[in-house]
Amino acid sequence: MTAAVSPQGALDLATRMGAVLMLVAIVLIFGALTPGFLAPDSLANIIKQSSFIGIAAVGMVFVLLTAGIDLSVGSVMYLGPLVAGLLMRDAGVGVALGLLACVATGAVLGAINAVFIVGLRVIPFIVTLATLFLYRGFGTWLVESRQLDFPDSLRGFGLASVLGVPVPIVIFAIIAAAAHVILRHTVFGRHVYAFGNDPLAAQKAGLPVRRIQAGVYVISGTLAALSGFVLISQIGRLDAGFGEGREFDVIAAAVLGGASLFGGIGGAGSAVLGAITIQAVKAGLVFSGVNLYLQPLLQGAVILVAVFLDGLREARLRSLRRRVIRPRAG
Amino acid sequence: MTPLLRFEGLGKDWFGVPAVRDLSLDIPEGQVIGVIGENGAGKSTLMNMIGGIVPPTHGRMLWRGQPYAPQGAADAKAAGIAFIHQELNLFTNLSVAENLFIDGFPRRPGLLRGLIDRRAMRDRAARILARLALDIPPDRTLDSLSPGERQLVEIARALHRDAALIIFDEPTTSLTHRETERLFQAIEGLRAEGRTVIYISHILQDVRRLADRVAVLRDGRLVGEGTIAEFDIPRMIRTMIGRDLAAVYPPRTSVPREVPVLEVQGLSAPGVIENVSFTVREGEILGLFGLMGSGRSETARILMGLDPAERGEARLRGQPLTGGPRDRVRQGLAFVTENRREEGLMMDASIRDNLTLPAIERFRGGLGLDRDRIADVAQDLRETVRLKAQDLGRQPVRALSGGNQQKVVIGKWLPTEPRLFILDEPTRGVDVGARSEIYGIADRLAAEGAGLLVISSELDELMGLCDRIVVMSRGEVVATFDRRDFEERRIIAAAFREATSAGEAA
Numbered sequence: 080m081t082a083a084v085s086p087q088g089a090l091d092l093a094t095r096m097g098a099v100l101m102l103v104a105i106v107l108i109f110g111a112l113t114p115g116f117l118a119p120d121s122l123a124n125i126i127k128q129s130s131f132i133g134i135a136a137v138g139m140v141f142v143l144l145t146a147g148i149d150l151s152v153g154s155v156m157y158l159g160p161l162v163a164g165l166l167m168r169d170a171g172v173g174v175a176l177g178l179l180a181c182v183a184t185g186a187v188l189g190a191i192n193a194v195f196i197v198g199l200r201v202i203p204f205i206v207t208l209a210t211l212f213l214y215r216g217f218g219t220w221l222v223e224s225r226q227l228d229f230p231d232s233l234r235g236f237g238l239a240s241v242l243g244v245p246v247p248i249v250i251f252a253i254i255a256a257a258a259h260v261i262l263r264h265t266v267f268g269r270h271v272y273a274f275g276n277d278p279l280a281a282q283k284a285g286l287p288v289r290r291i292q293a294g295v296y297v298i299s300g301t302l303a304a305l306s307g308f309v310l311i312s313q314i315g316r317l318d319a320g321f322g323e324g325r326e327f328d329v330i331a332a333a334v335l336g337g338a339s340l341f342g343g344i345g346g347a348g349s350a351v352l353g354a355i356t357i358q359a360v361k362a363g364l365v366f367s368g369v370n371l372y373l374q375p376l377l378q379g380a381v382i383l384v385a386v387f388l389d390g391l392r393e394a395r396l397r398s399l400r401r402r403v404i405r406p407r408a409g
Numbered sequence: 410m411t412p413l414l415r416f417e418g419l420g421k422d423w424f425g426v427p428a429v430r431d432l433s434l435d436i437p438e439g440q441v442i443g444v445i446g447e448n449g450a451g452k453s454t455l456m457n458m459i460g461g462i463v464p465p466t467h468g469r470m471l472w473r474g475q476p477y478a479p480q481g482a483a484d485a486k487a488a489g490i491a492f493i494h495q496e497l498n499l500f501t502n503l504s505v506a507e508n509l510f511i512d513g514f515p516r517r518p519g520l521l522r523g524l525i526d527r528r529a530m531r532d533r534a535a536r537i538l539a540r541l542a543l544d545i546p547p548d549r550t551l552d553s554l555s556p557g558e559r560q561l562v563e564i565a566r567a568l569h570r571d572a573a574l575i576i577f578d579e580p581t582t583s584l585t586h587r588e589t590e591r592l593f594q595a596i597e598g599l600r601a602e603g604r605t606v607i608y609i610s611h612i613l614q615d616v617r618r619l620a621d622r623v624a625v626l627r628d629g630r631l632v633g634e635g636t637i638a639e640f641d642i643p644r645m646i647r648t649m650i651g652r653d654l655a656a657v658y659p660p661r662t663s664v665p666r667e668v669p670v671l672e673v674q675g676l677s678a679p680g681v682i683e684n685v686s687f688t689v690r691e692g693e694i695l696g697l698f699g700l701m702g703s704g705r706s707e708t709a710r711i712l713m714g715l716d717p718a719e720r721g722e723a724r725l726r727g728q729p730l731t732g733g734p735r736d737r738v739r740q741g742l743a744f745v746t747e748n749r750r751e752e753g754l755m756m757d758a759s760i761r762d763n764l765t766l767p768a769i770e771r772f773r774g775g776l777g778l779d780r781d782r783i784a785d786v787a788q789d790l791r792e793t794v795r796l797k798a799q800d801l802g803r804q805p806v807r808a809l810s811g812g813n814q815q816k817v818v819i820g821k822w823l824p825t826e827p828r829l830f831i832l833d834e835p836t837r838g839v840d841v842g843a844r845s846e847i848y849g850i851a852d853r854l855a856a857e858g859a860g861l862l863v864i865s866s867e868l869d870e871l872m873g874l875c876d877r878i879v880v881m882s883r884g885e886v887v888a889t890f891d892r893r894d895f896e897e898r899r900i901i902a903a904a905f906r907e908a909t910s911a912g913e914a915a
Binding site: 272284285 | 494
């Protein structure tokens, strides 16, 4: 038997390479259009800014691996820091405890999603669409839609750097690395892949399917809140509209990086690659002075292409999975 | 000696309807027990009770003499029972080794115990694979393996769990002959190690070959049980269907007419088929036989309009067949495929909807559809194809047995009054009783003047059913046999001849 690359492996590789090529192409095109784009500062800035979407996208990858979806991340990005902000402002809590409160809030919000999805068996799309409104609504009710100013200590944290690397990038890198280890090297991680590949088979194999499915939503909520905190720590202020519509950036980043909406394919690297790509497109459009109103259109087009490619891949995989009764005619 | 597993008056009712009743049976340790029965005889329910998927409503089970009442798949597994289903429970995006250890990964020692010990996993997987003489690297992802190899991986999984009882449910349906042979060797190896095997299959020859004992189910009851020596195939069939099957193949009740329905002339598609010509006459059942890769299925796909032909033509009652499947259906073609689930039926829709959809245009009335006529027509069709169903309007097709599903596929075409039926493996996965009824339907269709083109890999079936058999090999028609000349040896020889000479030439 020849050691051929598996069809899915090859496809996976092609998509992963596709994502890399896309990023390289985008960087080169914008670089050619506007020389300033390629400056080290500009590139470092892109990576720094991508960490916001990227951290949440890491969580989204977990959800997508189970063939689920989490539309509530934009609202969690808002509500998590909001809870932290209220504690910091009114209870005099420090940055570390604020961060903890924010992340814990995210975990609770993710757990609420999980209760509906796993416990009550409502489909993830509907549940998280509802909580998208619910979480934001709760937040705006709490502060009566007013903006929330954070103490200066927070900005001190957000704008700090570790060995010359800005804090957001450090956090993003730690999260991505941890996610990689969890997905590749822990039992939970491999179970997530198994569940996404065939939930019924996972159940029959006696895997803790409820815990697996619930776990990914808790992770997604936690990381969404963390990503919100990271961005807020740079701005120092939380507006009522913060995080609105970000779920699309987050999902798009995961899919652009090679995670499949159909489950079972993707990894922590997908989130990193996808988030940087999205940020590169945004920055590039700004740099090259494209009409401001045209920018969402172009971003939408990029996302559409990524989702379309994912659909193509799934169709191809399906045909490969079909029973073969005779060798294909050569 | 205590049997490994004992059923005592076991029963399961579904809303008062018994699926399994009063079943008492011992499964002795270290033997292969063949469990046979028509679809709907209660085999699946019984297996689900063993597996903890459904709880019994009557009686009890004893495992090694102790009461055994599994609450779920995990309990069955813990007891030492492994299932190998027709549809495998494997994960195509994971490696062979990961599939083997999915429910019990080896962990790293000490502080890193949260992590999977990949090296240990690979080594242990390699050892398990070696025991089955499986030459597969443990790191390969599963979707790069053939169906047969995947099945062996599933067996390997049962082995590493040290399952004492391994239950095979129709394991060979998607396997090639070679893969089947390998599977059988593996099963014999399991028996030699003292493990117990329950083997469920419609393929009675396989049961004859593998089993030490046979248990026969009918209508949820155990109707026969004994050593394999007591059960030859005719007795198995007799016990299964509860009557003597005078012949699985009912006699042909009509003779073909002279008028051609389908004329295929010089049909060619490069690399697939070459210069294929044959004719199906009115009232004729024509068989298309060939080995794997002979081009028989490809010919059918071209006739259905699924694949293009480069040269040649096919005429239906003198009119050239053109366009895709939809156009060809309008021209008078009907397809009964082996992939009932994917191509033939809407599994979750009602039987009535399935039966009447192809001819839906004819049920237009008033403002919408004429519901009463639809109900009447569905009722008529049920009689015509002898469908065993409770409620045409409510019951989804999914709830029917394989044989009855196939009858729905055939029945749904009847209102469109097709001139030619293409039946592709019409009885795959269909039990003996229903099979005979499907042959009866085919005979009646022919008697009413339709032409039938039957494609099958089972020569028995074609010899029992057809007026003529066209043999294909390497994409060409190599021989045609009339019914009076049917002789298994000669037909097989024809199917092989070209294959061998081409093989030598290459």
